[in-house]
Amino acid sequence: MDRKIIPFNKPALVSGEIELVAEVLQQGHMAGDGVYTKKCNNLLELITGAQKVLLTTSCTHALEMTALLLDIQAGDEVILPSFTFVSTVNAFVLRGARPVFADIRPDTLNLDESKLEALITPHTRAIVPVHYAGVGCEMESILAIAHQHGLKVVEDNAHGLFGKYRGKSLGTFGDLATQSFHETKNISCGEGGAVLINDPALNDRAEILREKGTNRSRFFRGQVDKYTWVDIGSSYLPSEALAAVLYAQLTAREEIQSRRRHIWERYASTLSGWAQQHNVRLPIIPEYCQQPYHMFYMLMPSLEVRTRFISWMKDHGVTCVFHYLPLHLSQMGEKFGGKIGDCPVTEDISDRLVRLPLFYNLEDSELDDVIEQILAFKQF
Numbered sequence: 308m309d310r311k312i313i314p315f316n317k318p319a320l321v322s323g324e325i326e327l328v329a330e331v332l333q334q335g336h337m338a339g340d341g342v343y344t345k346k347c348n349n350l351l352e353l354i355t356g357a358q359k360v361l362l363t364t365s366c367t368h369a370l371e372m373t374a375l376l377l378d379i380q381a382g383d384e385v386i387l388p389s390f391t392f393v394s395t396v397n398a399f400v401l402r403g404a405r406p407v408f409a410d411i412r413p414d415t416l417n418l419d420e421s422k423l424e425a426l427i428t429p430h431t432r433a434i435v436p437v438h439y440a441g442v443g444c445e446m447e448s449i450l451a452i453a454h455q456h457g458l459k460v461v462e463d464n465a466h467g468l469f470g471k472y473r474g475k476s477l478g479t480f481g482d483l484a485t486q487s488f489h490e491t492k493n494i495s496c497g498e499g500g501a502v503l504i505n506d507p508a509l510n511d512r513a514e515i516l517r518e519k520g521t522n523r524s525r526f527f528r529g530q531v532d533k534y535t536w537v538d539i540g541s542s543y544l545p546s547e548a549l550a551a552v553l554y555a556q557l558t559a560r561e562e563i564q565s566r567r568r569h570i571w572e573r574y575a576s577t578l579s580g581w582a583q584q585h586n587v588r589l590p591i592i593p594e595y596c597q598q599p600y601h602m603f604y605m606l607m608p609s610l611e612v613r614t615r616f617i618s619w620m621k622d623h624g625v626t627c628v629f630h631y632l633p634l635h636l637s638q639m640g641e642k643f644g645g646k647i648g649d650c651p652v653t654e655d656i657s658d659r660l661v662r663l664p665l666f667y668n669l670e671d672s673e674l675d676d677v678i679e680q681i682l683a684f685k686q687f
């Protein structure tokens with residue numbers, strides 16, 4: 308008999324997505340910035356408290372927009388964690404910047420703010436903290452350092468919609484922030500993202516860059532009588548069909564979040580004894596951070612144990628996956644001077660981290676199965 312494999316992720320299908328896409332198709336407005344894009348922008352402003360949100364085609368593109376908005380130039384330096392997705396760095400390297408990789412904290416796996424000052428040079432322009440698993444970076448210290456040195460801050464909040472740090476939404480601390488709605492995220496439309504603009508001085512230019520360098524948004528609002536080329540730019544706005552899917556999911560956010568919370572908390576409560584016994588570390592959430600239940604990871608005692616664990620789970624029908632490889636040791640990272648030992652915590656964590664299935668449509672019986680297989684793993 309074929310065994311059903313439990314995947315690591317399945318995009319959520321809640322309710323209303325199909326109806327809203329059908330409505331968009333029937334109404335005949337499929338390009339961007341229609342009714343549903345605006346509804347999503349407004350709802351995201353309400354959820355986060357950001358003064359302006361613009362949907363984008365991905366978080367990667369939102370990050371590219373932030374580099375353009377901050378006028379990052381060749382020779383500028385941007386400080387970011389080595390333990391992140393490649394888009395965090397590429398957005399700035401595309402503008403000619405030199406990435407400077409910072410190590411992470413061993414507890415939250417977020418950029419280690421105590422390492423920042425030593426990395427700042429006269430060329431530094433920006434700091435890009437990544438809220439790993441949607442658990443807030445130490446934003447008070449990061450903002451204080453940024454202000455002291457006149458640096459911009461871009462929060463890569465790909466994981467952290469609904470996350471809060473000291474009661475304030477992630478994505479509202481930096482000059483700019485980005486979200487992802489890729490299918491692996493809590494709220495998704497397959498591929499999608501958003502840029503959060505916390506400095507109103509950047510509002511107008513953000514609209515222009517996102518609309519191919521034109522003032523088309525002003526034209527559609529009747530503020531100019533024709534639109535034209537006014538700046539550099541690209542096409543960063545998603546189709547209305549995707550915005551409709553996203554709107555349906557955003558509307559169902561409480562249902563999605565409550566299911567994810569249930570799964571996360573079951574992992575945490577049922578695995579804690581086993582983890583302690585076998586020197587496995589479970590996620591640490593500081594009490595002043597409200598997490599969005601985006602990810603449940605475990606730190607295994609060694610790379611060898613992790614490899615055996617992933618293969619054991621696979622043999623027992625459960626897909627578990629590792630995460631980022633250190634960027635400073637990648638082919639590109641080495642070209643920027645990265646070498647072993649630069650970010651020891653990242654190098655160690657990256658080898659030992661494993662993520663468990665966590666998605667809205669994960670059934671309770673599947674969750675029980677995953678937990679049972681984990682508890683049966685003894686190859687330490």
Ligand SMILES: Cc1ncc(COP(=O)(O)O)c(C=O)c1O
Pocket residue numbers: 365366367368391392394395437463465466486487488489498499500
């Ligand atoms: C921290 C981080 N930033 C950016 C991205 C890119 O997101 P997207 O796939 O929406 O471009 C990801 C992808 O998961 C990510 O993990």
